[in-house]
Amino acid sequence: MNPSLKLALTVFIALEVSFAQVWTVNVALIVVSLILMLINHVSFKRLLYLTLVPLFFSSTLVWSLSLRGSASPHFLLVIFTRLFVYVYMGGLFTQTTDPLMLTRSLEQNAKLPAKFAYGFLAAFNLMPKIKAEVATIKAAAMMRGQILHFWSPQLYFKVILAAMNWSDQLAAAMTSHGFVEGAPRTHALTIPLVARDWWFFGGALLLVQVGLFSGLR
């Protein structure tokens, strides 16, 4: 499925589920996501992780809601299954979507300005350097007998300075390679957006709506 449409579908359903209180729809979404993940060969270890973590959080949430609140058993069931919907649908999305394809699709299909698409990509490619920089800063501070925690302003200060340096350099590098903001672009790789994507998107949304309305009655 087209990555942009898949993202839109996932976010829209998650938003609806956050407000609706129909546990049968939640269970249906969980089952469908699970089947799709199995078809897409998501590893067993990942599936186990995606099950145990929400199981823990759902249980604690339901426990505190029943201890400290006045929630009906029906509402507790809705909340319990809701967290699984988030996690399973999110798992399905991240396990079947390549960030690079998603960015390209957002640029080509969702008309995200190219400066954002390429700005994001440029920065995301620095991920290993960013992690290494954090480690370097911590190590350098330790040599002077300082320990930097996640609440130390110094840590953030130094990382922000590095981020400012890098963004200057990257922006200059992109300009010198001929990147012009707002200029028309051609694409070496086009992300298809075909009728089938739209049918799938519309069909899935319709099914959820039908489920929600029949569940609410």
Next chain:
Amino acid sequence: MKRWHIRDIILVTILAIFMGVIFWVIGPLYTVLAAALAPFGLSPLANELLLGIWVMAGPLAGFIIRIPGAATLGELLGAVVEMFLGGIWGASTLISGVVQGFGSELGFIFTGYKRYTWSTLVLTALTTTIVTFTWDLFRSGYAAYHVPFLLLLFAVRFASVFVFGGVLTKLINNLLVRAHVLPNATH
């Protein structure tokens, strides 16, 4: 008003990645805290205590980049990073990212993107708390809690957002201003 250029976009993304890494690193801390509080039915408190760290990307980006939308974009990208690093909450992370970012953004909107002082931070912390709390009333079923417990949750959340999104952000900002790296900042 300043517009987005490629340098700002890269900067906000790098900041978001850094914050995303932090969000991700404190994930286990959250789990341990939630587990410790769970037997007493207090596990939502773990969320409230740490929420300030999760929402920090918003005010920090807003203070450093000072372009409309910086807080929202910073927080949203932080959520994207967390999601692809292996955070498990998926699409719900993205929605929370937008909600939290927009909550911080409101504080900057109310001050017209002109004042970057303590009062802006307090306002930002307040709008963030109110917006995210309203969201949790629905999403996490907070509306079903008894009122005194709800007030406790709200107070703890505000304290956390104020400490991390307010005090810590201001301290970082002070260092940056002293280093003269914020071009349009005044003392």
